[in-house]
Amino acid sequence: MATIAEKILAAHSGRERVSPGEFVNVSVDVVLANDITGPLSINEFERLGVSKVFDPQKIVMVQDHFVPNKDIPSAIQAKALREFSRKHGVVYYEVGRAGIEHVLLPQEGIVGPGQVVIGADSHTCTYGALGAFATGMGSTDIAMAWATGDAWMKVPPTIKFVLHGRLQPWVGGKDLILHIIGEIGIDGALYSVMEFHGEAVTSLGMDGRFTMSNMAIEAGGKAGIFPVDANTEKYIAAHPPKSGPRPLLKYHTDSDTDYVRVVEIDASKIEPCVAFPHKPSNTKPVSQAGSVTVDQVVIGSCTNGRLSDLRVAAEILKGHKVHPSVVCIVIPGTQKVYSDAMDEGLVRVFMDAGAVVSTPTCGPCLGGYMGILAPGERCLSTTNRNFVGRMGSKDSEVYLAGPAVAAATAIVGRIAGPDEVAPATQEVSTK
C-alpha cells in the first residue's frame, strides 16, 4: 500500500516500493533552472569537469526572474544561461518567447503526470497539480542532475487534505491554500507531501490547482500533489508535449492508512483570504481585514499569473478605475497568457482602469524590479511570500491574496473583498 508520491518515487528508483524516511536515488524526467539559480548551477557543473549533460531534452532553462535584464549584473547572468544552453543544446526559453517558468512548463506540455521534476526554484512544486512529483532544490543539486540524470531524495510522508463542500463566490485556489497554511503554519507540512482531495478541489479548474500546489512550499512541503482526474486529462489534451505523446500515468493512493495525517476542512466556510505581513500563515478572512490602505497591487506571478486569474481580476475591474492613490501592476504569466488576455479584451480592461500591464517576469514578487516598495509602503499581491523585505524595503509590507481581492483592493484603495465592488451572486467563470 502506498501514496501517489511513493509510487512515483518507486517507479523512478527501480524499486517495487519505497517507504517514508528511506533514501533513494531517483531518475529525473525534467530538470529546470532559471536566470538566478542557473548561473550558480553552471559554475558547479563546470567544477565537475563533465563535458556533456545527461540528456539535453530533459534539461529546461527559462529566463524569467530579472529579465528583460534589469541591470548589467542581471544581463551577465542571463548571458551565462543563454550561452550554456546553446552550448549544450538544452531546451531553452528566451525572453519574448517564454514567461514565468511555472506557468510556462505546463502550458508547453513539458511536465505531466507521474513524472519526477526537479527545479532550482522553490515553486517547482507547482507541477504536482498535474499529478507529478515535483520539488525545488538548490543549484548544486540541479547541476549534478544535469550530469547524472538523477538526484537523491528522502522519501517524504504524505498528508492528505480533504476539502469538503462547495466554494463560496469569488473563492479560488489561492484562498484555499492560504487558509490551509493559516491552519497548519509555514512549517506545518515540513518535508511532507501535501495531497489534495475533496469536492471543493475536484470542481477547481487546473489554474486553481496550480496555485495550490505552487504554495505547498509555503507550508514547508516537499510537493503538493493532486490525483489525476478528468480535469487533468482535459488540460493535458489541450497542452500536448511537443516531443510527442507520453503515456498518461495515473497514480492513486491505496488507502487512508498510507497517510501520516488526514486533515478535513469544510471549504464551504472559507471566505476570500488575506495573509498579513510577514508570514503566509498570518491569514484572515477578507471581511476581518479591517481598514488597511495600500500603495500598490500586483496581479500575476507563478502563483496567480494564469489566464483564469486575469479573467477574475478583469471581471471585477471592468468599468472601474484603480484608486487614485494605488499603483496597480498586472503581469501575465507567459507570452501566451498575455496574448490570450489581449484577444479576450482583458488587457483593455486593465489599461482602461489605469493599471500597468507588464511583460511576463517574476520581477516584483521577489523584490527584483518592476514594483519595488519604499519604506512604509504597503502592497497587496497575488504572489506567494510576504517575508520581511520580500518586495523591497525591509520596512515595507506585503499582503497576499487571490486575484479577486487584489482587483477589489486596487479599486477601493484599501484591502477589500470583491463584494464591495461587484455583486456577490455573480458566478466566477473559472476558478
Next chain:
Amino acid sequence: MILKGNAHKYGADVNTDVIIPARYLNVWDAALLAKHCMVDIDPEFTANVRAGDMIVATTNFGCGSSREHAPIAIKECGVSCVIAASFARIFFRNAINIGLPLLECPDAAAECETGDTLEVDLALGTITNVTKGTTYTASSYPEFMMGIIEAGGLVPYTTRRLGGRRA
C-alpha cells in the same frame, strides 16, 4: 573536527529573503553575496561576525526560496555551522551540498543567547555552551548523508560516483 565561536541568535522562520535578499541576487560571487548576509534581519551581522562564529535559531531555519546563495553567503562570512531547532528542507540540502555543517538541536537552540561561546564536535554531534556550562547532543545525520558530508559536498561526491561509473 572541533568548531569554536560565538553565537548569533535568532528566532523562528529565518527565511532566505532575510538571509540574502533577492535584490542582491544579480551576482553569484560568494564574496559579493557575503557582504549582504542577514542584512534584513540583522544589519550589524557582517560587521560583528568573526571566523568560526555560529548562527543559532529556533524552528524552520532557511525557509522560503531555493536560493543556494543563502548558505553560500553564510559560509563565506566565516560562519562555521548553523544550529537550529529545525531546518527547512531545501536549505538543509543546499547547506550539506556546499559543505556548511548544520546541527539540529532544539534544546541548544532554545537556551543559547547571542554572544555565548560555543564549541561543537562535528564527529560526535555535541554542542557545548562554554558560557553557560551546558552540553547538548544534536540529531545524527543519516548514513546516506554522511557520505556526502565525508566527501566534502555534493560536487566531490558526484565526481566519485561518476568516476566509479566510468571505471
